[in-house]
Amino acid sequence: MELYIEQFKALGDKTRLAIIWLLNSVPGNLCVCEITDAIGESHCNVSRHLKILKGAKLVKEKKEGRWVYFDLAKPQDQVQSYILQALATIPADAFLEMTTRLKMRLSLRDGNRCVDGVKSDNWRRVVNKINDKNDINEDTSSECRKDK
């Protein structure tokens, strides 16, 4: 009972719904920095929201060296299955820009593994190229770190 409430509460947030949507839109898993760049939030916020989603048993994590990959958790009962189906039914155009950014971000992978940190030079290069063409708003998310 409390779990259902926790799950609905977890999904009732813009950032967290976006995270779930991203994880739902790709077959494999995503690391924190990829999610961060795709969404355009500060990575400490993304980290905290991921923790909330993990507490609600909606995602599971897997650590590989410095990188932490997240994926959707397998639904534990019928209720959660329907919730996931509901999420999968949300029209894609609601997250269009974010999905585009994720595709660009994943193109930076090497051997299906993330090799670029948050806001890496490679990422900046790719984003700038698109900005010149399409005049997309530039990234204004905070750095969440004093250096650099």
Place this chain on the structure above:
Amino acid sequence: MELYIEQFKALGDKTRLAIIWLLNSVPGNLCVCEITDAIGESHCNVSRHLKILKGAKLVKEKKEGRWVYFDLAKPQDQVQSYILQALATIPADAFLEMTTRLKMRLSLRDGNRCVDGVKSDNWRRVVNKINDKNDINEDTSSECRKDK
């Protein structure tokens, strides 16, 4: 997009999830005082939660004289349908006591219409009878009104 967030947020609350569950568990509609007595909250809180649920387009209301009846709103898209299916799949024993109280409350109806206000004498009588038998916790919800 914002609607989905609003809906999930609306469902991420104990009282509101209970309200939706009640509406889902009976074929017809329920008036505010019936919901209030079944849940055991103050009726002004129930009223406000109902307003939130109405804002999220999860319930619809129908006024009949002094009484206001609420019912589940017809799902507007596939996403909402799956959400309702998820809610309908929540095991009943999670709300057992509340469902029992609702059945007792509905037994006070006359001609399928509510004729007893919040915490009426009839309701008190029925509850007391059960309390003597099963030693259920007595109702401790606030009155939400200075008179009476």
Place this chain on the structure above:
DNA sequence: TTCATATATTCACAATTGTGCATACAATAT
């Protein structure tokens, strides 16, 4: 080993939002 660097998490703070309670208010029926 030791140090620097990189990924990710956690902590502290302020701003915002949500909640329950009490009260006042509006609408309706008798």
Place this chain on the structure above:
DNA sequence: ATATTGTATGCACAATTGTGAATATATGAA
């Protein structure tokens, strides 16, 4: 009029959110 059903508002308090700094953990180089 007067009682009753339900709503709206103000208040105090708790919960949530985003941000920056600090910390933890892992990698690699000197």
